[in-house]
Amino acid sequence: MSVSAETDHSIPAASDRRRRLFQFGMSAPGALATSVLVLFALGIVLFLSFRTNDGSLLGSGFTVGNFASALSDPLYATVILRSLTIAGLVTLATVVTAYPVAYYLAFHAGKHRGLLLFIVTLPFWTSYLLRVFAWKVVLAYNGVLNSALLNTGITSEPILAFLNTPAAVVVTLAHAYAAFAILPIYVALENVPKSLIEAAEDLGARPFSIFRRIILPISMPGVLGAGLVVFVPTVGDYVTPALVGGPSSTLIGSMIQAQFGKANDWPFGAALSVIVMLVILAVVVAARFADKHFGSRT
Amino acid sequence: MLGRTTRNMLHGAAGLVSLVASLVTPALAADKLTYFTWSGYELPAFNKSFLTAHPDGVDISVFSDDDEAFTKVKAGFHPDLAHPCYDKIARWNKEGLLQPIDTKRIKNFDTIFPVFKDLPDIQAGDGKVWMVPWDWGNTSILYRTDLVKDPAPSWNLLWDKQYTGRIATIDAVHDTPVVAALMAGVNPFDMSPADLEKVAAKLREQRPLLRAYTTDMTSVEQSLASGELVAAMTWNASATTLKKQGVKVEFLKPKEGMLTWACGFVMLKDAKNIDLAYDFINSRLEGDSGKELITQYGYGSASSAAFALVPKEELERLQLPADPNVVLKSTVFTGPMKQNDDLAKMFEKVKAGG
Numbered sequence: 001m002s003v004s005a006e007t008d009h010s011i012p013a014a015s016d017r018r019r020r021l022f023q024f025g026m027s028a029p030g031a032l033a034t035s036v037l038v039l040f041a042l043g044i045v046l047f048l049s050f051r052t053n054d055g056s057l058l059g060s061g062f063t064v065g066n067f068a069s070a071l072s073d074p075l076y077a078t079v080i081l082r083s084l085t086i087a088g089l090v091t092l093a094t095v096v097t098a099y100p101v102a103y104y105l106a107f108h109a110g111k112h113r114g115l116l117l118f119i120v121t122l123p124f125w126t127s128y129l130l131r132v133f134a135w136k137v138v139l140a141y142n143g144v145l146n147s148a149l150l151n152t153g154i155t156s157e158p159i160l161a162f163l164n165t166p167a168a169v170v171v172t173l174a175h176a177y178a179a180f181a182i183l184p185i186y187v188a189l190e191n192v193p194k195s196l197i198e199a200a201e202d203l204g205a206r207p208f209s210i211f212r213r214i215i216l217p218i219s220m221p222g223v224l225g226a227g228l229v230v231f232v233p234t235v236g237d238y239v240t241p242a243l244v245g246g247p248s249s250t251l252i253g254s255m256i257q258a259q260f261g262k263a264n265d266w267p268f269g270a271a272l273s274v275i276v277m278l279v280i281l282a283v284v285v286a287a288r289f290a291d292k293h294f295g296s297r298t
Numbered sequence: 299m300l301g302r303t304t305r306n307m308l309h310g311a312a313g314l315v316s317l318v319a320s321l322v323t324p325a326l327a328a329d330k331l332t333y334f335t336w337s338g339y340e341l342p343a344f345n346k347s348f349l350t351a352h353p354d355g356v357d358i359s360v361f362s363d364d365d366e367a368f369t370k371v372k373a374g375f376h377p378d379l380a381h382p383c384y385d386k387i388a389r390w391n392k393e394g395l396l397q398p399i400d401t402k403r404i405k406n407f408d409t410i411f412p413v414f415k416d417l418p419d420i421q422a423g424d425g426k427v428w429m430v431p432w433d434w435g436n437t438s439i440l441y442r443t444d445l446v447k448d449p450a451p452s453w454n455l456l457w458d459k460q461y462t463g464r465i466a467t468i469d470a471v472h473d474t475p476v477v478a479a480l481m482a483g484v485n486p487f488d489m490s491p492a493d494l495e496k497v498a499a500k501l502r503e504q505r506p507l508l509r510a511y512t513t514d515m516t517s518v519e520q521s522l523a524s525g526e527l528v529a530a531m532t533w534n535a536s537a538t539t540l541k542k543q544g545v546k547v548e549f550l551k552p553k554e555g556m557l558t559w560a561c562g563f564v565m566l567k568d569a570k571n572i573d574l575a576y577d578f579i580n581s582r583l584e585g586d587s588g589k590e591l592i593t594q595y596g597y598g599s600a601s602s603a604a605f606a607l608v609p610k611e612e613l614e615r616l617q618l619p620a621d622p623n624v625v626l627k628s629t630v631f632t633g634p635m636k637q638n639d640d641l642a643k644m645f646e647k648v649k650a651g652g
Contacts, residue, residue, distance in 0.1 A: 055393070055639075057372065075652030141526030160463055160526065164509055247508050250650040258646040262365040262471065264639055 048270035059267045066271035076255070076272065080279055083251040086166055086173075087234040093174040094230045095223060098181035102222075103215075105182070106189035117186075121179050128176060132243050135172045139163040139244070164246030172244050173234050181226035188222025189215070224291055228284065235280055252276055331356045331574040334367060335381035336561070338515075338535065339433075343590040348581035355574065362513040363470050364561075365642065371395055371566070378569040379578060383561035385472050387419045387429050388634045390564060397567045398426035403576045406583040409603040411622050414560050419634060429562040430579055431600035433591055434622055436629060437473055437557040439550040440537050441529035442522060453477050453552045455529055457500075462507045466518055466530040469511040469649075471642045472632050473531060473557065475501065480554045480630065488636045494644060501648040511649055522547060538596030538616060549617065551628075558622075558629040560600065598622055 049066055051059030070076050101120065109116050123131060138144045139162040146158040162168060192215055200210045238253030245251075252272065259269025331352075337360035342349055349355065359375075361367040364382040371380065372393060382390060390396055401407045402425060407415070414431035422428050439455050445464075449455050456465055456477070467474045478500040479486035484493040509527060512518060519536050521527040523545045530536075537549040563579050565572070581587065588604020591597050596616045599605065605613070605620040619625055635641060 073647075073652070075647055075650060078652075079650050140524070141521065142524040158526075160509075163526075246510055247505055247649060248651070255646060255650055261369050262363065263642045263646050264365070264369055265643060 045270045045273055048267050049274045051267040051270075053265045053267045055264070057266070066268045067275070070268070070271050070275055076252075076275070079250065079252050079255055080276065082249075083235050083253070083276075084279070084283065086169060086249065086251065087231050087237075089170050090173040090177070090234045091227050091231040093170060094177050094181045095185075095227055097174070098178055098185055098226060099223070101178075102182050102185035102189055105186050106192075120182055123175075124179055129239075129243075131176055132172055132240060135168070135175070136163065136244060139168055139171075163244060166245065166249040168244040168246075169241050169249050169251075172240050173237065176240070177230045177234065180229045184225040184229065185219060185222040188219040188225075192218045220291070224287065227287070232280055232284070236276060329355070331379065331571045331578055332377040333358050333379045333381070333578065334371070334375070334377040335360055336364075337362050338595070339381060341590070341594070343594070344587045345578060345581040346586065347584060348578050351577065351581075352574065356578065365471060365638075368393075376566055376568055378566060378571045378575045380564050380566060381432070381561055382429075382564060383472065383559050383632070384414075384417055384419065384429065384431070385559070385632045385634045385638075387564070389638060391419075391428055395567055396428050396564050397569065398422035398424075398428060399430055399563070399565050399576075399579070401425050401427055401430075403580075404430060404583065405580050406585075406601055406603060409583070409585075409601045411600060411602060413622055413626065414562075414600050417560070420562075429564050430583070431560050431562040432582060432588075433562070433597050434558060434560040434600060435534050435595075435597040436549075436625065437468070437531065437533055437559065437632075438552060439529050440522060440532040440540070440547050441550060442525065442527075443546045443548050445525060445528040449529075449550065451551050451553050453481055453554050455550065455552075456531060457481070457504055457507065459507060461528050463509055464526070464528040465508055466510045466512060466521065466527050467504070467508060468531045469513050471638060471645060472559070472635065474511070475641050475645050476557060476630070476632065476635075477531070477554075478504070486630075486635065487633050489641075494637065494640060497641070498644050498648055501645065505648060505651070533597075534616075534618075535595035535597060538594075555628060555630040557632050558625055559632040562600065592616065592618065598625075 048059065050062050050064065052061045052063045052065065054060045105113060105116055105120075136143070140146070141158050141160065141163065143162070145162060146155075149155045150158060196214050196218075197210055200214055205213070236251075236253040236256070238251060238257045241249045241251050241254055256269050256272045256276070259265050259272065263269075333356055335358060340358040340360055345356070359377065361370070364386050367380065367382060368386060368390060371377070371390075372395070387396075399422075407430070410431055414434065417431070420427045420429040420431070439453065441449060441455065446455070446461070449458075455461075456467060458465075475497055476486040479489065479493070479497045482493075482496040482500045484496050489497065509521070510517075515532060515536055518527065518530050518532060519540055522530060522536075522540060523543065529550075534549060537547060540547045563575075563582070565575055569575055583601055583603075585601065585603035585607045588599030588601045589607040591599050592604060592608050593612065593616075596618060598618055602620075608620075610620075613620055
């Protein structure tokens with residue numbers, strides 16, 4: 001018995017070692033990238049946030065003063081709140097408009113599905129800046145939208161409120177992140193078992209009930225994933241508000257960027273970044289908790 | 299077998315690529331001058347003779363604000379030459395970023411107007427300077443003559459509630475906060491904490507009226523041309539550009555004084571291509587180069603040799619006197635600001651609504 005066990009063991013041991021080596025080899029690049037590019041970089045940000053700014057690259061001494069001044073000044077709370085609101089609106093707008101597109105792709109696109117998916121991703125072949133400038137062309141004072149309104153006689157004066165407003169930031173970002181929302185929702189909808197829908201139909205459920213009680217709950221993980229993918233990067237965005245935002249849509253990303261640029265106070269910028277990361281973490285945890293609470297399977 | 303051959307070939311190719319790369323990259327880097335300058339200052343017409351002598355001999359990166367440039371250089375970007383403005387020289391020097399430039403190697407140094415040559419912060423002693431002045435110009439309000447009827451000659455136009463949402467201003471510490479200080483009756487170049495608060499109050503008063511804080515002059519010019527903006531703080535190049543396009547604009551002469559600035563070349567401490575750098579500065583100080591600067595942008599050249607080449611009528615059309623001293627009698631020269639960093643932080647907060 002013991003002998004046979006021994007011989008049995010020797011062959012798996014060799015293949016086990018080989019498998020472990022393979023696994024190690026496969027995960028090494030990822031581990032290296034994570035520890036160097038992510039953890040090390042995060043560590044520096046954390047380190048910097050506790051330094052005193054003396055004009056040098058890494059500051060000097062240790063202090064909690066950066067956090068104290070960021071937390072005691074109501075301005076930063078206001079700007080963070082403004083960022084969360086705008087990012088929330090962007091997420092809502094993106095997910096609400098992406099869902100019908102994904103729904104159509106999953107259930108009604110038929111043989112055109114491949115082509116339609118291709119068209120959905122087509123804008124992403126151009127640079128992000130190019131898409132922002134395209135929106136500038138549409139929303140500008142003498143832009144496409146204003147010209148159309150003037151020519152059809154709906155307005156007699158060009159409308160200033162389209163560009164350089166928070167609304168312009170929401171529209172531009174919602175469009176920019178559309179594909180990031182459409183694709184995860186589409187994948188989730190693809191996985192809805194057709195048999196469940198058929199069963200519901202056989203039992204006399206109306207289309208809206210099927211959607212509300214079967215399709216929506218099953219696709220919820222995709223919706224939440226999409227929301228997360230859109231929400232997290234938009235909170236910290238600073239390029240879009242700088243290009244289409246105007247003074248009343250300064251987001252926290254712009255403030256952090258300014259600390260590392262013009263204001264020349266890297267430790268304070270790092271402290272602001274750490275605070276924003278914690279706030280985003282709190283929002284994500286709250287969203288997951290709410291999600292569990294509503295009985296989703298994520 | 300085939301797999302092994304392919305793998306060997308791939309290894310071989312990879313090795314070859316890295317070998318070639320290691321041979322080529324330092325060679326390229328050593329041959330080319332790197333120059334870090336204001337966007338718009340990269341035109342080949344400004345250094346024709348340098349490009350004839352060294353075809354494709356310069357690598358140019360641009361910035362839109364020299365405070366941004368400062369942090370980029372501080373963080374490890376090392377060009378051979380950079381082009382900040384005079385008010386920043388003391389700051390760059392304090393950080394130990396610069397090396398002195400030998401004026402004996404600058405052929406046209408004597409043609410530089412004494413008013414710029416003698417600026418205190420650029421003196422490095424022993425016939426050397428920290429900055430070779432190249433350009434100067436004015437900052438004021440560019441307004442649409444058909445949309446703003448006969449404005450009072452004052453910076454106050456940028457605080458006029460009548461034009462709410464139709465005004466823009468420059469997003470740089472040495473422009474908007476300086477003007478706010480002038481309007482608040484405070485010395486912009488040395489202020490107490492109480493003074494700083496007065497400037498902040500003035501800036502807060504302005505924020506709700508503004509369409510944008512920006513350094514993107516192309517957007518500002520387009521918005522002025524379309525009528526989205528009726529007035530904006532700009533440099534004189536925008537006035538020259540829009541007038542050339544036939545837009546009805548005028549460059550205001552505020553009674554508090556336009557801002558006059560001067561900028562120039564600095565050599566970074568660890569510059570690798572020093573000979574090329576001297577060639578480049580020499581080429582840019584030729585009369586021809588300065589003439590291009592004057593006629594294309596309406597900025598002043600620091601060299602009298604350039605003004606000698608521009609006809610008088612052209613200068614009158616550009617509202618540019620051939621002697622900068624004439625301008626400086628009525629304008630505020632942007633010198634070093636002692637509280638630059640505090641001012642920058644405060645300005646950022648006001649912009650965000652604080």
